[in-house]
Amino acid sequence: MEPVHHIDGRAIPFGRKNIDTDVIIPAKWLKTISREGLGRGAFETLRSDPENLFDSPTFKGAPILIAGDNFGCGSSREHAAWALLDLGIKAVIAPSFSDIFSGNAFKNGILTVVVPQETIDRLMEVAQTDPIAIDLEAQTVTTPFQDRFAFEIDPFRKHCLLNGLDEVGLTLARDAAIGAFEGTVAAERPFLARGTA
Template sequence: MTPISQVTGRAIPFGLKNVDTDIIIPAAFLKTITRSGLGKGAFQAIRAEPGNIFDNPTYAGSPTLIAGDNFGCGSSREHAAWALLDLGITCVIAPSFSDIFSGNAFKNGILTVVLPQEAIDRLMEVAKTDEITVDLETQTVTTPFQDRFSFEIDPFRKHCLLNGLDEVGLTLARDAAIGGYEAKAKGALPFLAVVQH
């Protein structure tokens, strides 16, 4: 997982409320066994409309998505997080998120930032013309116009995102302790050791 410390760039001022995972990535794209390439199907129904925000060249390569309340509701498909990452989005700012989506986003290295609607409204305006900076270390979202919004994040999630640690990375970080325990257990409980033939 790629560590996240600061995300700076144009943000996509999406703002739609109650965007479910079927809108983020339609079921037709769930047959894939790889995470890459899902970006082409992301927000397919919205992208079918002429002049949609996702195909606007102004926001090409934007690392941040500004969404409305209850983003990521609906099914538990992890493909929604994969599709966002494939679009280049590493941060989503919204007034609230579905718990399952928020968990999937975190496990895949996407920072979800919860801010009040007034802050979202301001960021939607700024995103039309200027960059936004999300700083995970200081837990702030700032603009070139001296706007500064603080956000809360679980300390464990913050640690993992700052250090690029997914579940495998967390386990590997304890390799020495695990090896030590296994060596001790092998000596104290030899009957648990697997016999190789």
């Protein structure tokens, strides 16, 4: 997982409420276990409209999505986070998220930023013409117009995102301690180390 420190750039002023995971990535795309190519299916139904924001030259490839309340509700499909990543989205800003989606996003290196609706309204306005910046270390979202919005994040999630640690990375970070424990167990209980051959 890539470390997340700053995410700067255009933000897609989506703003819709109650966007479920079936809208993020329709069920027909769930037949794959690969993460590559899911961006083509991200928001497929909405992108059938030629005027959609996701394919607009202004917002195509934007790293930030501004969404409405209850983003990511519905099923627990991890493919939703994979599709967003493949679309180029590294952060989603919304008033609230489904717990399961928020967990899947975090495990895949997507920063979910919770801010009040008034902040969303302002960011939607700014995003029409200007970039937005997210600083995870400072826990702020800023605009070129001196707007500065603070957000809260779980300290463990912040640590993992800043250091690019997924579940495998967290385990590998404890490699020395695990090795020492395994060595102690092998010395104290050699019968556990015997092969089954």
